[in-house]
Amino acid sequence: MDFGFFWVTGVTTDGTIVVANSYGLGYIPDGVHLPDTVKMASADEAIPLSERATWATYPILAIQRWAQHHDKKLRAVVATEEQFATFDPGVAKVILTADDMPDTGTMQGRNRLEVIAPAAAQQLNAVSDTGLTELLPPAPADQEPPADDTAKLWFEVAKPLMSTSPQRGTAHLQAFVTYAEHAQVHALHQAHTATDAETQRQAIADWVYWQHLAVRVADAVNATATV
Structure with a gap:
C-alpha cells in the first residue's frame, strides 16, 4: 500500500455516490475500475482546477466541496476510523473496519482513462x-528503455503526505507532475516495443492517461499559483 493513499466515499441525500482519494487529481491506480454511476470528485471538469487543487491530499474535503458545488447535501461519508481522526465530515460517519475491505479492488466499470478522458478512451477503443x-x-532509432526512476519519483509523490503542513498539497501535486511525465515516457516506450496488440493497447491507454494527468495537474499547480 502506498504511504498515505486511501479512498473515501460520500453518499448524498439523493443517492449520488462520489469518491475521492488522497493522491493527485484524477489519479486512479492501475487496474482499479469505477462503476458508471460513481462520480470522482477530483476528476469533475465542471469544477475549476484551481478549486480542485486545494483538495489535494484531503479527500474528505474533496467530497464536501464537490457536494457544495453541485448543490447536493451529503448524507454520510464512508472511511476508516483513522481517516476520520483528522477530519470531521460534518455528517454521519460510516466507519470501515478491516473485515469490510474486499480482498481485491477489482470492480466492474470504467477504467482510469475512461474516467478522466472519456473521449480519448472512446477513440482508442474504436481503433482496430x-x-x-x-x-x-x-519510434526512436534507439530502442533502449529509458532510465527507470519510478520508485524514487513515487516516493517524492508520497513524501508530502508525511507532513501536516497546510502547503503539502502543492508539493504533492508538483511531485505528481514529475512522476506523470516520467510514467508517460515509459508507457510510450512499452507501446513502441510491444509484441502483441493487447499489450500495445494497454500501453497506449497508460500513455494517454499519464499525458492527461500530467497536463491536468500542471495546470492545477499553475492555477493555484496565480490565484
Whole structure:
C-alpha cells in the first residue's frame, strides 16, 4: 500500500455516490475500475482546477466541496476510523473496519482513462488492433528503455503526505507532475516495443492517461499559483 493513499466515499441525500482519494487529481491506480454511476470528485471538469487543487491530499474535503458545488447535501461519508481522526465530515460517519475491505479492488466499470478522458478512451477503443501503431509518434532509432526512476519519483509523490503542513498539497501535486511525465515516457516506450496488440493497447491507454494527468495537474499547480 502506498504511504498515505486511501479512498473515501460520500453518499448524498439523493443517492449520488462520489469518491475521492488522497493522491493527485484524477489519479486512479492501475487496474482499479469505477462503476458508471460513481462520480470522482477530483476528476469533475465542471469544477475549476484551481478549486480542485486545494483538495489535494484531503479527500474528505474533496467530497464536501464537490457536494457544495453541485448543490447536493451529503448524507454520510464512508472511511476508516483513522481517516476520520483528522477530519470531521460534518455528517454521519460510516466507519470501515478491516473485515469490510474486499480482498481485491477489482470492480466492474470504467477504467482510469475512461474516467478522466472519456473521449480519448472512446477513440482508442474504436481503433482496430492493426491501427494502434498509427496513434503513436515515430519510434526512436534507439530502442533502449529509458532510465527507470519510478520508485524514487513515487516516493517524492508520497513524501508530502508525511507532513501536516497546510502547503503539502502543492508539493504533492508538483511531485505528481514529475512522476506523470516520467510514467508517460515509459508507457510510450512499452507501446513502441510491444509484441502483441493487447499489450500495445494497454500501453497506449497508460500513455494517454499519464499525458492527461500530467497536463491536468500542471495546470492545477499553475492555477493555484496565480490565484
